[in-house]
Amino acid sequence: MITRELERVGIPVAQVCTVINVALESGANRVVPSQSVLYPTGDPSLEAEAELALRQNLINQSIEAVQAEVEEPSVIE
Amino acid sequence: MHLTMHKYPVQDIAWGQKTGYEQGTLTINKEELLQSLSEYEQRWGIKVTALELVKPGTSMRVINIFDVFAARARLGKGAVNYPGVLGPVSSVGTGTTAALEQFSVLAISVVPDRYNKLLDMSGFGSELTPYGEMHHLAFQAEPIDKNMKNNDYFSALKRMGLKIGTYLAQAASEAEPVQITEYTLDPRPADLPRAVYICMISSHQRSEVDEPILYGDDVQGLLPTILHPNEMLDGAVVAPYWNLGIDTYSFQNNPAVLDLYKRHGRDVDFAGVIAYVAHVTREKRARSTAVITNLVSNVLKADLAVVSKLGGGIPESDLLMIIESLEKQGVRTSGFIWSYMGDGTIYDSISANSEAADALASVGIYDDWLDLPPQTHVFGGTQVGPFTTDPNEKPVDAHQALKVCYRDICGAVSQLGASRLAMVEV
Amino acid sequence: MSETQPVRVVHYINQFFGGIGGEEQAGTPPHAKEGSVGPGRLLEMSSQGKIKVIGTVICGDNYFVENEGALDEVVKLIEQFKPEGVLAGPAFSAGRYGEASASVCKAVQERLNIPVITGLGPDSTALETYRRYIPIVRTGTSAVDMKNSMPVMGTILYKTIKGEALTEEEQEKLYKRGLKKNVIKEKNAAERAIEMLLAKYRGEPFQTEIPMVKRETVPPAPPVQSGPIRLALVTDGGLILKGNPEGMAGGRSKRYCRIEIKDWSKLSPDDVEVNHFGYDTRYVTEDPNRLVPLDAARHAEQEGKIILHPYIYSTAGVATAIEDAARIGKGIAQELLDAGVQAVILTST
Numbered sequence: 019m020i021t022r023e024l025e026r027v028g029i030p031v032a033q034v035c036t037v038i039n040v041a042l043e044s045g046a047n048r049v050v051p052s053q054s055v056l057y058p059t060g061d062p063s064l065e066a067e068a069e070l071a072l073r074q075n076l077i078n079q080s081i082e083a084v085q086a087e088v089e090e091p092s093v094i095e
Numbered sequence: 096m097h098l099t100m101h102k103y104p105v106q107d108i109a110w111g112q113k114t115g116y117e118q119g120t121l122t123i124n125k126e127e128l129l130q131s132l133s134e135y136e137q138r139w140g141i142k143v144t145a146l147e148l149v150k151p152g153t154s155m156r157v158i159n160i161f162d163v164f165a166a167r168a169r170l171g172k173g174a175v176n177y178p179g180v181l182g183p184v185s186s187v188g189t190g191t192t193a194a195l196e197q198f199s200v201l202a203i204s205v206v207p208d209r210y211n212k213l214l215d216m217s218g219f220g221s222e223l224t225p226y227g228e229m230h231h232l233a234f235q236a237e238p239i240d241k242n243m244k245n246n247d248y249f250s251a252l253k254r255m256g257l258k259i260g261t262y263l264a265q266a267a268s269e270a271e272p273v274q275i276t277e278y279t280l281d282p283r284p285a286d287l288p289r290a291v292y293i294c295m296i297s298s299h300q301r302s303e304v305d306e307p308i309l310y311g312d313d314v315q316g317l318l319p320t321i322l323h324p325n326e327m328l329d330g331a332v333v334a335p336y337w338n339l340g341i342d343t344y345s346f347q348n349n350p351a352v353l354d355l356y357k358r359h360g361r362d363v364d365f366a367g368v369i370a371y372v373a374h375v376t377r378e379k380r381a382r383s384t385a386v387i388t389n390l391v392s393n394v395l396k397a398d399l400a401v402v403s404k405l406g407g408g409i410p411e412s413d414l415l416m417i418i419e420s421l422e423k424q425g426v427r428t429s430g431f432i433w434s435y436m437g438d439g440t441i442y443d444s445i446s447a448n449s450e451a452a453d454a455l456a457s458v459g460i461y462d463d464w465l466d467l468p469p470q471t472h473v474f475g476g477t478q479v480g481p482f483t484t485d486p487n488e489k490p491v492d493a494h495q496a497l498k499v500c501y502r503d504i505c506g507a508v509s510q511l512g513a514s515r516l517a518m519v520e521v
Numbered sequence: 522m523s524e525t526q527p528v529r530v531v532h533y534i535n536q537f538f539g540g541i542g543g544e545e546q547a548g549t550p551p552h553a554k555e556g557s558v559g560p561g562r563l564l565e566m567s568s569q570g571k572i573k574v575i576g577t578v579i580c581g582d583n584y585f586v587e588n589e590g591a592l593d594e595v596v597k598l599i600e601q602f603k604p605e606g607v608l609a610g611p612a613f614s615a616g617r618y619g620e621a622s623a624s625v626c627k628a629v630q631e632r633l634n635i636p637v638i639t640g641l642g643p644d645s646t647a648l649e650t651y652r653r654y655i656p657i658v659r660t661g662t663s664a665v666d667m668k669n670s671m672p673v674m675g676t677i678l679y680k681t682i683k684g685e686a687l688t689e690e691e692q693e694k695l696y697k698r699g700l701k702k703n704v705i706k707e708k709n710a711a712e713r714a715i716e717m718l719l720a721k722y723r724g725e726p727f728q729t730e731i732p733m734v735k736r737e738t739v740p741p742a743p744p745v746q747s748g749p750i751r752l753a754l755v756t757d758g759g760l761i762l763k764g765n766p767e768g769m770a771g772g773r774s775k776r777y778c779r780i781e782i783k784d785w786s787k788l789s790p791d792d793v794e795v796n797h798f799g800y801d802t803r804y805v806t807e808d809p810n811r812l813v814p815l816d817a818a819r820h821a822e823q824e825g826k827i828i829l830h831p832y833i834y835s836t837a838g839v840a841t842a843i844e845d846a847a848r849i850g851k852g853i854a855q856e857l858l859d860a861g862v863q864a865v866i867l868t869s870t
Contacts, residue, residue, distance in 0.1 A: 019838075019841075019843065019846035019847055019849070019850050020755060020757060020836070020838075020846065020849060020850040020853060020854075020867060021850070021865075021867055022738075022739050022847075022850060023847060023850025023851045023853070023854045024742070024755075024850065024853065024854045024857065024865055024867075025739045025740075025741060025742045026739045026742075026854065027742075027854045027855070027858050028742045028743065028858075029742055029854065029857055029858065029862060029863065029864060029865055030741070030742040030743070030744055030745060030863075030864050030865070031742070031755075031864070031865040031866075031867050032864070032865070032866045032867070033867045033868075033869055034866060034867065034868045034869065035868070035869035035870070036375070036376070036377050036380075036409075036870075037408070037409055037412045037447075037869075038377070039412055039415065039416065039447060039449070040408075040412050040446055040447045041869065043447060043448050045738060045739050047739070047740075047741035047742070048741070051377055052377075052868075053376050053377060053378075054375045054376045054377075055300065055375050055408070055409055055800055055870045056300070056375050056800055056801055056804050056805070056870070057804045057805055057811035057812070058758065058811070058812060058868045058869060058870055059810065059811055059812065059813070059814040059817070059868055060804065060805070060808060060810065060811025060812075060814075061811075062804050062807070062808075062811070069808075069811075070816060070817060073810060073814040073816065073817035074817040074820055074821070076814060076817070077814055077817045077818055077820070077821050077866070078821070078826075080866045081750065081752075081821065081826055081827065081864075084744060084745050084750065084752075084863075084864035084865075084866075085744045085745055085746070085747060085750075086744055087743075087744050088741045088744075089741070090741070091738065091741075209798075222705065223705065225709075288722055290715075290718070300799070300800045300801060301800065301801045302801075349711075350709050350710075350711035350712065351711040351714070351715065354711055354712045354715050355715065358715070358719075362719055363719070375800075398722065399718050399719070399722055400718075401711070401714050401715055401718055403711070407799065407839075408799055408800070408839065427718060427721050427722045428718070429714045429715070429717045429718035429721065430714060431710040431711055431713070431714040432731060434701075434731060437843055438653075438843045438844050439653060439700055439701070440649070440652075440653050440698075440699040440700060440701065441699050441700070441701045441732060442649065442699060442732065442734040443734075443843045444701065444731055444732075445731060448733045448734060449733060450733055452729075452731075452733060453721075453729050453733070454714070454717040454718060454720075454721050454727060454729050455714070455729050455730060455731040456710045456711075456713040456714035456717060456730050456731075457710065457730040457731055458710040459703050460701060460702070460703050462773075463702070463703055465703075484770045484771055484772060484773060484798070485770075486765070486768055486770075487768075501703055509709075509710070511711070512709055512710035512711030512712075512714065513709055513710075513711070514709060514710065515705050515706045515707065515708065515709050515710075516703055516704075516705060516706075516710075517703070517704055517705075517706045517710065517713075517730060518701050518702070518703060518704075518730065518731070519701065519702060519703075519704050519730070520697065520699065520700070520701055521698065521700050521701060521702050
């Protein structure tokens with residue numbers, strides 16, 4: 019819902035989430051899939067360094083997502 | 096599998112000299128019961144501090160209910176009750192089981208938790224739940240060691256509740272059963288549509304390692320698995336700690352299993368139960384849906400599937416993904432699911448949407464409010480609440496009139512479909 | 522005598538139906554005229570003397586949606602006539618006009634406590650928001666339907682003012698309110714679901730108890746060009762300041778909070794925590810960067826890809842009513858727009 023309002027005023031949103039069907043349903047246009055609802059931008063099973071790398075990767079994907087031309091709700095991996 | 100259930104319908108309960116069942120009355124010798132539990136109190140690290148007989152139509156409110164258990168005992172030499180939980184791992188669903196009917200054991204937790212339930216035995220609240228019409232033995236148990244971890248305490252409460260149930264049913268089994276019901280799928284009917292029940296048994300949105308759920312397993316990494324319906328009826332599944340409108344009693348008396356059994360040979364060929372869990376990672380969730388689809392359409396070769404879930408959010412989305420996937424394979428589906436108040440309209444009722452899910456029954460709006468009248472007697476504590484998320488609200492005296500949500504009432508909003516509560520459009 | 526006295530009604534219309542002009546006059550501010558204008562005459566005529574339009578309030582479509590005070594102005598103008606009821610539109614499927622007509626009716630009903638009615642087409646965007654508050658007559662999608670819908674609206678408004686019961690046919694002309702409640706049914710939910718399943722299999726009629734709704738979609742915002750992007754981090758995962766000084770709820774949220782991050786290179790459990798009752802928050806509490814990736818975002822900042830907005834916006838997105846969620850979203854959107862933020866990374870649980 020927040021995403022929808024942001025997109026409505028022209029601010030592109032990279033929505034990092036796991037429950038993709040709900041996100042696409044609720045007005046997200048650029049969905050970046052994450053691993054788990056319990057830790058959208060992390061993974062407790064990883065070493066700190068690897069976990070940070072995972073996060074950086076998600077950030078980079080998200081930056082690409084808000085720069086991407088999309089016609090309809092899309093999953094950007 | 097062939098399960099013979101010896102049923103003892105309970106119409107009254109009383110304390111007395113001899114624990115047993117006679118002409119509809121369950122009599123319990125309190126001292127003997129406590130005595131029989133003392134060994135387990137030591138083993139599990141909790142002490143039973145209070146017992147209460149709870150009867151329908153009385154001005155009684157039971158609070159802090161953690162779980163509800165059917166009183167069952169598997170009979171015969173070598174029969175293990177709740178394998179993996181109370182005894183060594185083996186399977187259930189075959190043999191003879193004594194069952195106290197219209198009766199449950201209520202486990203009262205001393206750990207305050209907003210997911211604990213309350214049960215009124217008179218007034219409006221009692222009409223909303225099947226438990227309002229039943230007799231119960233409620234027990235409260237406290238950790239012996241004050242530093243006991245919550246998880247160990249919860250596990251011990253589950254075991255104690257199951258244990259008390261087996262003790263009572265065992266005693267009742269000395270009487271002649273009032274009714275005998277046979278549960279078997281054989282012979283398989285020909286030319287009827289094959290139906291499965293797809294039952295979520297845990298959501299890992301909130302779960303614990305070592306939680307005894309499926310034959311004592313914590314189902315942390317569970318891939319969907321096929322159960323014979325008798326296994327569910329005979330104690331293979333214990334409800335998770337997180338009580339979001341589920342309880343062990345409703346697995347043991349699972350309404351979908353019982354209804355499909357009733358229709359077996361008449362309307363359907365009941366092909367089995369699939370137990371699954373809500374995983375929290377994308378890959379595991381996708382894997383669950385894929386495996387379920389395959390089990391239903393290619394292994395069990397079912398034509399019909401009814402799906403349920405527990406928890407909220409992700410499980411809702413899981414249920415819809417399963418329905419979509421099965422419908423694509425030509426399996427006709429329905430489900431039952433709770434809903435929330437949202438903006439107050441029928442259209443804002445669940446968190447996910449799928450056009451494939453065109454046959455959903457409602458188990459009620461869980462966060463709608465209702466008023467409960469005061470009750471004279473309270474068991475399970477002295478104060479209840481707060482029932483809102485307002486941090487300024489304080490617990491109140493449990494006897495008084497209360498404003499609660501439907502989900503706060505034990506058994507009213509049943510994600511296993513056991514209550515008659517439903518959302519309707521007005 | 523009182524039997525034949527017409528009811529005194531005010532009619533709300535936009536600049537187009539008010540005869541002022543089309544889109545070029547959409548900025549017209551609210552003003553009142555004595556008596557009926559345009560479709561108001563049809564209303565009076567078709568009522569056969571039962572309705573007297575004592576005044577007409579006209580407001581431009583753009584003025585209404587762009588000016589926060591427009592609704593108050595309109596209601597004040599209506600109030601001056603001391604009417605017994607208000608009829609707005611019908612607006613058919615028009616977006617801004619529909620919103621205006623419905624919100625005027627809602628406000629009049631609440632503040633003046635008199636009967637109201639409007640008419641909207643089935644695809645009107647205002648319908649879902651307002652149907653539960655006010656009676657709305659089902660109209661066609663365009664003014665071609667005026668001659669059909671206006672008399673119906675008039676009859677229903679007249680009867681409501683007079684306290685007369687509506688016929689079944691009239692009831693059906695109104696949209697269902699779409700509200701819901703809990704009831705006790707004959708059979709339990711599992712049995713009802715299996716009954717439905719068999720009906721579906723056999724091709725017999727059945728009715729789902731939980732209707733599925735296609736949600737409104739918003740066309741994607743245009744992408745931002747490269748070069749350091751002014752970017753904000755937002756979450757619905759319930760991030761709050763340590764100790765929850767703002768008293769944020771863990772769900773059923775009514776508001777959002779702003780967490781200042783300009784001095785932080787990452788999120789630390791010493792500064793922030795998580796309050797959200799929809800999931801197990803232990804992992805994100807242990808390391809809040811697992812919920813809002815501030816540490817990684819700072820890296821991207823150093824690489825010159827982004828310039829981070831100095832606040833994280835947060836709410837707990839569980840069991841939040843659509844309206845509240847929309848309001849929260851609008852609030853955040855406005856703040857970010859004002860601050861010149863170009864893009865958002867929203868992490869969701």
